[in-house]
Amino acid sequence: MASIFSRIIARKLPAYIVAEDDKHIAFLDINPNAFGHTLCVPKKEVDKLFDLDEESYLALMQFSRRVGVALKQVVPCKRIGLTVIGLEVPHVHVHLIPLNEMADATFQKKVSPSKEEMKTLAEKISAAVV
Numbered sequence: 001m002a003s004i005f006s007r008i009i010a011r012k013l014p015a016y017i018v019a020e021d022d023k024h025i026a027f028l029d030i031n032p033n034a035f036g037h038t039l040c041v042p043k044k045e046v047d048k049l050f051d052l053d054e055e056s057y058l059a060l061m062q063f064s065r066r067v068g069v070a071l072k073q074v075v076p077c078k079r080i081g082l083t084v085i086g087l088e089v090p091h092v093h094v095h096l097i098p099l100n101e102m103a104d105a106t107f108q109k110k111v112s113p114s115k116e117e118m119k120t121l122a123e124k125i126s127a128a129v130v
């Protein structure tokens with residue numbers, strides 16, 4: 001069965017998409033640790049990060065960097081944290097999390113932006129991605 005991310009990639013589920021190329025997609029996390037928490041996902045469904053071939057791994061990191069740079073321009077924060085955990089969805093994904101304190105990176109603290117805030121934020125990040 002296709003992962004929830006594969007269904008987003010196929011446009012069978014809605015998402016606040018901020019960037020996309022032929023091999024990757026980035027969208028706002030719907031259960032964010034911090035305002036702007038974004039997921040970068042390869043379009044090819046692979047369960048674990050280190051199961052990606054080296055070229056795909058490096059391409060995902062380059063794509064994540066582009067999105068992270070844009071995210072930092074749009075969301076005021078001390079830095080953008082990057083983490084790969086991958087237990088909750090069996091599809092490789094990189095978390096980009098705007099950090100102001102360590103609690104923002106713990107997955108214990110959550111925020112609840114409105115749909116309008118998510119839509120506006122996605123548009124701003126998308127416009128900043130180069």
